[in-house]
Amino acid sequence: MTPALLGNLSVSLALAFSLLGLALALLAYLQGDGRFLRGARALVLPAFLAALAAFLALEWALLAHDFSLAYVARNHSTKDPLWVTLVTPWAALEGSILLWGLLQTLYTLLASRKPLDPWRASLVLAVLYGIQVFFFGVMATIASPFQTLPNPPQDGVGPNPLLQNHWMMAVHPVLMYLGFVGLSVPYAYAVAAMVARRYQTWVEETRWWTLIAWGFLTAGKVAGMWWSYEVLGWGGYWAWDPVENASFVPWLLATAFLHTALVQQTRGAFKAWNFAFVTLAFAATVLGTFLTRSGVIQSVHAFAEGPVGPAFLGFFLLATGLGLGLLSRVSREVRDTALFHPFSREGALLLGAFFFAGWALVVVLGTFYPLLVEAFAKAKVSVGAPFFNQVSAPLGAGILLLMGVGPLLPWRRPRKEVFRNLYLLLSVLALGTLLGLLRGYTLGASLAVGLFLYNAAAIYLLAREGVLARVRAGLSPWGFLANRRRVGSLVVHFAVALMGLGIAFSQTYRLESEKTLYRGEAWEVGGVRLTFQGVRALDEGRRFAVEALLGTGRFGEVRPRLHFYPQMNSPLPAPKVIYTPGNDYYFLLMDFDREKGEWASIRLIVTPLVFWMWVAGALMALGTLYILWPVGRAEEARGVSPA
């Protein structure tokens, strides 16, 4: 047995199980026969095990340095440390698809365990199996991780050095895939709901899945931002790189869906919106993969060109067509008939969802615009960060504004006392903005201060309301914490407001400067006094490192580095970041005197409030986790009011 044999066999088996499962699930639905459904359910576990075996085969090949596999030869080297070897399966295209397929089988396995009426259960399984067929079909044909080489090399080059520089690389892709794949379950339920014409309950039934997908997407995005900040050496966390955009779009649409789903759960309205948003969110994950893997767009993330792009494009069109086609078929039946007051909870939720969807639209437009212009007008244009920042700022501000007032509005129509709260909040917003202006901040940054305080005040009001209601009813105020949905969403909302503040300040007030220092020379910049004390070289086996020794006084000695990899012809800077609650100090070694080490070019980037963005990211994950935390049966039986 070789890894290649095991891998190919497992991929084929996973494909066969998925195809068979798809056929059985469809038969179960069409024939209305439970035996077929039992058969389809029974294949879920074997498909997962086969996918797992394929994944382990790839790990085995990497650990055994089996360079007869093309994937191993291209992405692995005997000098890689163990952790790099273990995460190499998702360092390139074919392995990533394998990981995606594995996670899909895992989610199918978990989703199939949930009790559901046989009609929809067959349909859900059919959709999930269909997705599996696509992934394993791609692996078995055009992007096999187990393709062998006729003349295996003695050693490979290892994964892209950018991916080896930080442990975050072990985490970020897996989190993203867990999020992407998580959206497949609500999508499958939505398709089943539209086919079986049972429109109401699927949202509640997939609430957990939607939240978990959203939580993973959020954590994955923040992890990626942090990786970009720590590794790419440009002192930023978000470049509006096409691939960042491509994974931002599903997040935006998932957020929109999360909020409109709430209205369907509570009021039974917005059914059509939910079908549309969940379809688009799921399809956007596939579109993102098309963008990254087709080679139409070049970026840090884009692995390789190949026939994979068209396959993903076709799958994207299929997924979108299925969801939206079904929606148009049933649109008369899911139309909202009730009247909505714009100044109500559902009004705010829909408006917010539209902000998110509009944002997604703008990001898609900006990302594809250069491609469209090149295709039709034969001109080359760039649409980059300045564009995205300018169009995103008003949308983000609108979302922050809605986020504060929305949860305070009652369902259906506003009550009198709401207006008192609203005036209070608006005066906090005005005062905060004024305060910022008086301190000399720009209008945008001042508005961010105002919006942060406004949201903090809104959250305080909401928490107070919840606690007081309990006290009035003679209950323990701590019971408020048992309202997980409310408390968790408040934590997440606070984190979003904090993130907004961090983004506004770090984008507005960023100081970046570079200077060549001679040994012993001091440089006063951005509130730091740097003295250059010399360079030092280290041989680390798979790479050379050169570090500059910088005295900073306040932060002691810092040592930014340059890494020289044999497979790269230019060195990679490894920044040294000093995090503080006020400013982040980001030290980079850009160049140095190779003859005598007499001088070094140092770049310093000082950015305010970035620290709080990572805090906000952690809070978002924790808030989501708090909502998802399994509730004990006793607590569930007692019932927690949704208000």
Added chain:
Amino acid sequence: MRWVVLLLAFLLPALAQEAPPPDLSPEVFRIARELRCPVCQGESAAESNSGVAVEMRRIIAEMLREGKTEEEIKAFFVERYGDWILYAPPRRGVTLWVWVLPVLGLLLLGLGLFAYFRPKPLPKELLEEAERRLKEPPR
């Protein structure tokens, strides 16, 4: 120290150096961030470490020292590389639409929402039905 320098020199023959790079003020980076690095994959001239980007930063610093304004510096690069070098697409010609479309799209969304929230009169049949039932004698 010496052996490392030797080794590095052996490893990196392409990176033979002459003079140390020039000092760059925050202003240089602010302008460079708006310009594309022509040989990179989605990086601005501020971020990239490629030779072209380093040279671009040097030119920007030079031009700033000569008292050139931001517009003049950008115009210089546009003349060399075309509008493609600008990360903020100019608000004219073929890239005007990328600025106009989001505004138009949001307006349309807003109009759609407005229509959605507007009180819709009940269908006539339903009203007539209700009226008829009201007039019916209670059973």
